[in-house]
Amino acid sequence: MKKLAWLIVSPLFASPLCAADLMQVYRTAQDNDPTFAAARSVLDAGREKAPQGRAGLLPNLSLSGNTTWNDNEISQHGGGTLAKPRYNSNGYQLTLSQPLFRWQNWVTYDQAKIQVVQAEVNFTQARQDLILRVAQAYFDVNYATENLKAVKANKSAIGQQLESAKKNFEVGTATITDTHEAQARFDLASAQEIAAESDLEVKQHALAAILGKEPGLLAVVRKDAPLTPPQPNDMGQWVAAAEKDSLAVQVQQANADIAARELDKQRAGHYPTLDLVANKGYSKSFLQTYGGAYDTDFQNIGLQLNIPLFQGGLVVSRQREAAANRTAAESSLEATRRGAALSARQYYLGVVNGLAQVRALQAALVSSQSALESNKLGYEVGVRINIDVLNAENQVYVTRRDLAKATLDTLMAQLRLKAAVGALGDDDVAQINSLLDPSSAQ
The missing domain is CATH 2.20.200 (Outer membrane efflux proteins (OEP))
Structure with a gap:
């Protein structure tokens, strides 16, 4: 009998324990995401540039x-x-x-070595992009679930207020206006619930497209999860690091180096x-x-x-072409540096302002809950009307939802800031993962 009871009750306890966390979802994405698989094959192809370039010397x-x-x-x-x-x-x-x-063969070999380095950087960038895509899709599901919970709770509270308003109207202690206001709020909440359910389904499918399967239950961020400011807490250092170490900058630097060597190779046409x-x-x-x-x-x-004596001006024309391409590559490199610096500033401010917003919303949630209790008490003693209670309840759910979004946006800004300086890796995923509570699943 005890065994039968355990078999009946155990699924209720097992579901939260089986919730997937961010690290598990990321590992699954590494094995199943087609975009990342393509990047891995591109890396294998890029590594073949070295033996191809070396062949010209053998x-x-x-x-x-x-x-x-x-x-x-x-x-x-x-x-x-x-x-x-x-x-x-x-x-x-x-x-x-x-x-x-054959000087051009030596230059080609130098280019091949740079191309291999570039392929490695591109793959590292693909890994960072996978982390960001997985984290964004994961948090989108978390937020959509939290939003749906808030909408459902708000609808339930409005439903209770609607029933109360109808009863009070029947006994003559409230006006028909209270009933109409509650009915209007209830209908609006029903429409919001439909939209929230649709949004959650879309977000779940977006995550499933990366994983190749349905994500199932997901762990959520702990209510007491500590959010820390960027280290170092100096925007200038992050900007300098982005201009130097951003993966996009490294890729463009390789393009500029290859273009410079291409000019040397075309000059070798005279040798x-x-x-x-x-x-x-x-x-x-x-x-x-x-x-x-x-x-x-x-x-x-x-x-x-x-x-070589004369080839109809072909060599000279190719030199001019290579010189123009080198100038273009250098300009693209400068544009990429500026873009990396802008991204670092944007995400640094996103983390700092996000932390401030989280603290403000935490305080606002406490105030909203207190205001709700006061309005409920006032309604019972007749100094507040039904609409006051409805507004206070809606404010609590909106604040709770906004707090969840601010928290998730801040975590994403932390990841994007690390990516902006080319330092995003598995350790950062593990750090975010430590803030999740697998026993509280969505």
Whole structure:
């Protein structure tokens, strides 16, 4: 009997305990988010730039062969046929080429190494974007749930006031106006409930699109969760860090470096090239002078020098193109630095102002609850009317909802501030996760 009772009661206790927290949702997203999976494949592709660039400095070995059937007729001018040689000529050649001086190949290798670094930074940025997308979707579900709870509670309170107003009107202690006001508020609350339910469903689907499955129950932020100011608590330091270490800045810096080396590579079009070339092969052919087919084995080694003189202005045009692209890349780098600085200022202020707003709303919630109790008491003794109680109740729910939003927005601003300086990682997710209460699920 005890076992049966436990089987009946245990799901009631298990549901909150099974609520997923932010870290669990993030780990699931790492495995299932298609955007992050694509970024991982792009990283693998980007790493191949290094061996491709290195290949231009290494030996090139090739093997070629040929076979030809010849059916010839040799005749004297004005005379008869001298010979009709029919024979097969064939051969093969093994060629080894080792670049000794090709400056453009060295520049290409330098570019390839920068491209690999750029691919690594892009993947780090994709990981940061995943954290921000998951956290935003997670908090959106939290807020939508909190909003729905507030709307439902407000509707329930208005419903009670509506019933009370109807009874008071029936016994003659209240006017019909109280009933109409309560009915109007109740109808409005019903419409708000429908909108809140729809919004929650949309937010849940947005999170599911990242996870590849329904998110289920989610842990919520603890009521007493401590929100801390940015460290260091100096906007100037965050701005300086963003201008230097922002991942977007690092990507653009790599683009500028690649563009600068591209100009060097195009200049190398004027430089001579020197290669070591070695051949080994065999050929079989017909020599009329000696009247038959002969085999030839050959092998040689030497240096091949190529000095470009004029290519129709192609090299000079490519230099101008590369110079313009380098200028454009440098301008984009400066624009990215300014954007990173602006983002750092914006999110720093978002954290600082968010903390102040949370403290103000916490105080406002206490005041609103006190005001509600006072209005209820006043209504009972006849110094307050029904609309006063309805307004006080609505103010409590609105303040509670706004407090939840301010808290979640502040946490997101903290994450975005770390991302602005390129420092957002799993440790930051764990820190936010420590503020959640898995036993209080939504």
